[in-house]
Amino acid sequence: MTEPHSAPDHRDDREGGRAPRHRRPAALLFEPPGAAADPEHFFDLESMEDPRQLLSRSTELALAFRAAADRATEFQAIAAAQLADPRRFDRLPEAAVAERAGWSEDYTRRMIEFGRELLRGHGPTAG
Numbered sequence: 001m002t003e004p005h006s007a008p009d010h011r012d013d014r015e016g017g018r019a020p021r022h023r024r025p026a027a028l029l030f031e032p033p034g035a036a037a038d039p040e041h042f043f044d045l046e047s048m049e050d051p052r053q054l055l056s057r058s059t060e061l062a063l064a065f066r067a068a069a070d071r072a073t074e075f076q077a078i079a080a081a082q083l084a085d086p087r088r089f090d091r092l093p094e095a096a097v098a099e100r101a102g103w104s105e106d107y108t109r110r111m112i113e114f115g116r117e118l119l120r121g122h123g124p125t126a127g
Contacts, residue, residue: 074118076101080108081115 040046043061048054080101083092092100098108 074114077111077115078118079115080111081113081119084112 043057045054045058045061048057080097082088083097083100084094085091094105094108094112097103097112098105101108101111103111
């Protein structure tokens with residue numbers, strides 16, 4: 001498991017001297033129909049022949065996946081903090097949280113603290 005972090009900002013558009021363009025990441029609602037039948041199929045990228053279009057769409061997807069991973073990590077941290085909350089009668093020790101998540105105990109301690117920070121009002125970032 002990697003450390004909690006924010007996705008790098010890849011929105012810098014230097015071609016033609018234009019200012020950076022701020023784009024919302026592509027929606028990851030579902031894989032297009034037929035994707036399960038064809039393991040080589042990935043969001044219809046394999047069918048794009050224009051490299052400009054392919055780069056644009058694959059970049060959008062990469063940013064969306066990074067944003068989704070960051071959000072999921074925040075929710076993991078919140079859940080870990082809630083499970084380890086000493087005020088809960090069913091509190092789990094750090095070792096049990098680590099085992100459930102497949103993390104090291106050191107990483108679990110950091111995730112619990114990160115989750116506590118989020119719960120103190122810094123909540124998960126809006127997507």
